[in-house]
Amino acid sequence: MKKMNIGIGILLLTLVGCSSTEKKQEPLIKLPSVPKQTSVIKTISEEDFRPQSDIIHPSEGGGPEMSESGITEIKLNNIDQVSIAYKTVRNKIAYNGKSKAPFTGIFAAVIGVHKHYTEEYKDGKLNGNKTWYSESGTIGMIEPYKDGKKNGIQKTFYRVTGKIRSKINYENGKVTGLVEWFDKNGDSIYQADLVNGTGPWITYWDNGKIKEKGQLFKGYPNGEWKEFTNEGQLEKIVRYRNGARVFQEWYQ
Template identity: 30%
Template sequence: MKKSILFLIILIIILQVAHAQEIIEFTDNITVETLEQNNKQRTRNGNWKVTYPGVNRYELGKYVNNNREGKWISYYSNNKIWKIDTYKNGDFQGEFKQYNEKGYLVIKGQYFKGRKAGEWQYYFKVGTLSDIGKYVDGKKQGKWVSYFPNNQSLSKEPRKIIYFKNGKKDGEYISFYANGSVQEKKKYTNDYPVGASYLFHKNGKKSKTIFYDEKGKQIASKNFYESGVLKEKRIFDSIQRVISIETFYATKGLERIKKISYEENNKISKVLEYHKNGELKTKGTQINDKQEGLWESYHKNKELKSKISYVAGKIDGDYKTFYSNGQIEYNGTFARGRKMGKWTLYGGRDYTIIETGHYNEKGKIGQWKYFAKKKHLFKIENYKNGNLDGEYIEYDSYNKGVIRAKGKYVKNKKDGPWIFYDDTGKIIERKRYSMGSFISDK
């Protein structure tokens, strides 16, 4: 039994050491004052307790001739140590430690004449090492290493390595994925990235290259697919605005998808898009990233596919599309992004009219006619402000002039008597509707 009790006592001591919670007592002649009082000028000597109103924290330490001296311990409201500062003649000098409320060490380092010096260690809230490196005269110097949170790094490799000179990044920078493969590599000079910076996919293939000038300004970049094939190229001007973008298909032949060139303070851009075979697909102009003026697109065989006019990003004016043999497909007009006026669709073997009618600002209006492949009338619809409204006649697809159905719509709903015919024109069924609801067979 005694051995068990002794073991528990030893275990408790070990756990206390593991959490690095030091026990420091100030018992003789302690003077107590608030933080506000402590900031006022007065002569202080001996042991003091300074309280932090509103946050329930306090600190204990010694004054010698009005200067803090030796170790000063700050505590949380639960009486666990918050931080340990070491002073000499009122300046930070010596060991520094800081803990979280659970008792885990989060910062450990040294001061010399009031400035950070030597090795400093930073920890995650669970007590595992986060960052480690050195200070000289209060500035980061040399190699600094960052680590993944507990159990995240599968290969126990660092998360990041950075080199410093006089507190500024200077030299190689490298970061890693949790599996140990490189995520990013670049170089710094006087805190600026310079030259080429490389980013990688998790599979080790390059994902991006960024090019910097001597002042750390980005001048160009390249993005890559996971296969390593070039995906995009960008060029920047002296104030970091994009002046050119090229995108590519995910094949090794570097077939271009699109090229955008900017001009006039990046307000105007020229856009070129390409098919996989390298032939031009689309060309046009943008103003403030909105399509403007005439845009043309092409089939893979170089034949014109469409001619469309834009104003401030909305289609406005003539609208024409073409089949790959040059025959017209659609012919119509837009007004501020809406179809207006007469529209006609062509098709079939002879590229004759398939449908034709008119639009107003609310949609289809008036009579619309539809034609079968053999050029004869297939259907007549009547519209009012975008809704089927009025007489409806449907003809047989193969027997010219033979009616198959006849009736009336009101606001997109069948209404009144409807008659249905066979392919010889003989009546086979009669129905009556009321605003879309079937009423009877008579």
């Protein structure tokens, strides 16, 4: 009986020792908790309503990337208006979801109950206007298209007064002709005449201070470009060669 007790005691000690050793070799690691992510919808501020160049600020999707809600499909003045979330592009032609017919009508992005952005199509191509709206519902920028390319006068507006902020003429997708900016009183503060996308390019903050300036050559940024803060301080210098960025230096 004593021999059996001694044997059991040795066996228990052995098991305890093994368990202790295993715990030391593989300590318990407590993983940190990961906070749940929440989606944030950003509305467009007045500063975002500035002329856009397809070369300088490319956007293959053709519109803002953001959450849409509030619109599924409606008719306004007998024109189809569909949530931009349903837009699909196949072989450069836009469709309403899985429809086999090229889309004719308006794709719209809505935040809450407010229309934020629209784009007009005919037979699957941009024909009409892209229009951006401010938080209050006033038009911030309107941009005309023909067969998928910018064509006509792009206009931006001051959010509070609704007065014209800039006019830029496009032909076949390139800046051509008069570029003009206005102050909040409606007075012209800058004019330039570009030919086939070539000439000086300037954009302004809503307070009238220069936001960026440089030279375009056949629609491409070329040479030294300067960008400024809304207080007028030099923020960075970028150098381009035929549209390709080759140098960048920050000052702020």
